[in-house]
Amino acid sequence: MELLNIKYQKYKLDNGLEIILHQNKNLPAVAVNVWYKVGSAQETKGKTGVAHLFEHMMFQGSENVAKEKHFKYVQESGGTLNGSTSIDRTNYYEKLPSNYLELALWLESDRMGYFLPALNQEKLDNQKDVVFNERLERYDNQPYGLAWELLITNLYDKNHPYSWPTIGFADDIKNYNLDDVVNFFKKYYSPNNASLVVAGNFDVEKTKSLIEKYFANIESGEELNHLKTVNKKLDENKVITYEDNVQLERIYLSWPSGKAYSENDAALDILSDLLTGSKNSRLYKTLVFQKEIAQDISAFQFSGKYAGHFTIVGTAKPGHTLDEIKSEIFKEINNIKVNGISSKELHRSKIGIKSSFVFSLQNLDSIADHLNSYNFYLNEPNSFSFDLNRYDKVTTKEINNVSEKYLSKPFVELRIIPKSSKT
């Protein structure tokens, strides 16, 4: 599809910063999106969550931008902004009226190159409190909020970089000190460990010289190696039961699978859609629509640079048990392994994926982030068509194969159940 051919220019500054420019003149707007190639995977035991805490610190000002001014300047110019931290990377982004492009480049370059002089203990203490509250609000005080943490800590070996949550363990959050933050910045926030996307309505030559002006003087840092990870096999099934402030029981089944963009990654995405992605999907139809034993059911392939896992989650309706749900799930998986899926089912999934690709092009910031993401994982920003083709190429036979290959192996089973009433 020509629509998915997102044209761009890519080059590197002398200090190693990668630049990706994409012109799109639909609106008088411009998106600036920076990826630092560091996520929670680069953290060490006892200091989990520091990548995410660091993301907060990047909004606390830099040498030429006082605390709170980063937000103020962008919002004053009519822009929106945020950042996010994942297992593999941390991103920062702004979308502004196109005449404020230089402002965004100034702000991003100031915190990339001149962050440390503005750092102090007071700011750190404040953001530790904020992050601690974020953890309470989004995880500890949410029904089923600790499920993810319980899954990954059991699914991955305790030394694997995906075995801790991005938000960090509660005790670790309390213990970060100023040195942790300084060292993290020095090691990971160098131009040679980052890529900058500018997408939208701008003049290419002027923008190139602005990027040169603001970013070229920032010194590069040490070369970073890929993490060495050992994906130890899960030898046997693990069953964990956790009591939470919930009324309905929920079961999670999770199998180790493959990395992002690896051989079966797309087939596993499609498998998740075939199982739970629509009213006619196998598990939704049986468990929720026909037998009404589950309130909800969902499945997903979660994959990063170093590993992945495939998960099915179902909530039992009152009067039904997790055993019933589990047994139906395995019945359906076996059914797929033995009898396969129809070409009509596969077609249905592929049509949906194709539309979603087109729908996703509505947002300039989403396009900018995709360019950075494809560049990070595939070293080719314009991979929209390649990505869609990954799904288009999946055959009914491959669905059989991946069901056998991954879902026959040991898995982690997590059950979250209501707190037993104490007398």
Added chain:
Amino acid sequence: MKFDRSKKPSPSSEISFKMPSQSKFSLNNGLDIYFVKKKELPIIRLNVIINAGSKFDLTNKKGTSNLLTMCIDEGAGKYNALELSEQFDLLGAHLSLNCNNDTIQITLQTLKENFNEALDLLGKILTEPHLTEKDFDREKSKIQTQLKQLSDDPDYLANTAFESILFGESHPYSFPVLGLNDNIANINNDEISSYYSKFILPSNSFIIAVGDITKEELKKNLNEHISVWEKGNADFHVDKVSNPDKKTVYIVNKKDAVQTEIRVGHHSTGKKSKDYFSKHLLNTILGGQFTSRINLNLREKHGYTYGAGSSFNYYKDDAYFGVSTSVGIENTTNTLNEIFYELNNIRNGVTEEELSFAKSSIIRKFPLNFETYRQVASHIIGKVIYDLPDDYYDKYINNINSVSIDEVNEAATKNIFPDSAMTVLVGDKDKLLEQLKDDNFGEIKVVD
């Protein structure tokens, strides 16, 4: 390259932005269509807006309109529920249905090439829904279970408790859109069918279409698939009597909660009040953005919370002002002190600098509000529902620009009432009572 890094760069030349132009026409059955041509992508988005939201639910039948929303796409025309869903899937079309206090909204987003076929299916949902007993029973059980689940969710508990207490029992907005479990138990499928016949009518609805299509073609397609929908003769509105505001703290007990969900607020004037733009600027300064006073105080200064903000919330027939945040239990009274400080303090006036910041951010952001198909549609929906003038968005920037600092300060004293603001706290009752005893945020009441 040598330059002074400490200097904030200035914007390059001014940008120009043209509002997408909107046209309006009617179908043969009288249904009003608002259309915006948008052709960057081969997408068409259609919203059917029906004046049939939960405010029309009868006493003891709270949850009827939402249940109809859940049932209406469970089979229509020649397709049963599963077949109908499959037909949309095979077109790659996204159908979503939503019920709120004022309206039922049915949204279709599709690639242009499949628009006509998807529209045919949508037409069947509007005119020939099956509404069978079997589908009804399943959806009813689903919503009953969902409400049970939501009783674990502190955010949901805080929002529904706040609106319930603020509006008061006889008010149509005092009930959750999803309904009440003991009411839902009393609703039968005949009542869903009657609700459908009574409310789902062209004379009670309008459509917004945004996308890559000509007006002529759109009109032809809509007349082909939607005009069999019989006009009807609808004229529905609600009566409302609100509770007066009284400074009171209501505690919703959630044992073992590790945070307190906080809501503070009171009634307010509607979207058509003449100080609407002053109120909008006022709230932008007080709590509408990350850099507003409330968030800077509670998050960036004190570290009590991950985020805090305030808003004027507008429904078609009523409105209220509310502050919202969640904090560690030990900081509940500290937080309330700061919230009430900010509500009192804003009544002393804002600075010129704050006002010019708020104006600048709203005005300069304006073009970015029309980026996606959903954004364009939702702006027009708002204009029609709140019965705003046709040129509302054309005059928007001027209207913001012309507000003076005196008008904002007057809006503060006329719209922010700390002395009669009610507070809802969702958290561990025992710990909250212990903490609140010496502070005066109003009389304390524990509610179920």
